[in-house]
Amino acid sequence: EVQLQASGGGLVQAGGSLRLTCAGSGFRFGDYAKGWFRQAPGKEREAVSCIATSDGPTGYMTYYSDSVKGRFTISSDSAKNTIYLQMNNLKPEDTGVYYCAADLWGLPRGTCVPGLNDWRGQGTQVTVSS
Numbered sequence: 001e002v003q004l005q006a007s008g009g010g011l012v013q014a015g016g017s018l019r020l021t022c023a024g025s026g027f028r029f030g031d032y033a034k035g036w037f038r039q040a041p042g043k044e045r046e047a048v049s050c051i052a053t054s055d056g057p058t059g060y061m062t063y064y065s066d067s068v069k070g071r072f073t074i075s076s077d078s079a080k081n082t083i084y085l086q087m088n089n090l091k092p093e094d095t096g097v098y099y100c101a102a103d104l105w106g107l108p109r110g111t112c113v114p115g116l117n118d119w120r121g122q123g124t125q126v127t128v129s130s
Helices: none
Strands: 003-007 010-013 018-025 034-039 046-056 059-064 072-077 082-087 096-105 113-120 124-129
Touching (some): 018 034, 018 096, 018 124, 034 072, 034 082, 046 072, 046 082, 046 096, 059 072
Parallel strands (some): 010 124
Antiparallel strands (some): 003 018, 018 082, 034 046, 034 096, 046 059, 096 113
């Protein structure tokens, strides 16, 4: 059974930071691109940041939505089957439920969308107050 357990959410003031953690199990962690999606009330789920499986000359290929570029950093620790999302300079519009997901496609084309498996965890709430 695939499990993706996200943690690290909370309430923070605008300009603050949070670090999300996602532990994966039940699948070959290194074989699939992984990442973070979020969903705000009344809005569709959107890809926030994703990381590919292979380590090229410049490191792992990554994707960031335009709204978080320069503020969020995704990383992966394959030895621990874990990915992280460091979120700095948080804004009220970053508020939402953040989901960890695996089997993601599209990074070489500059996008990040769920693959056939559409594996995702239950999410962690991030609330940014103004």
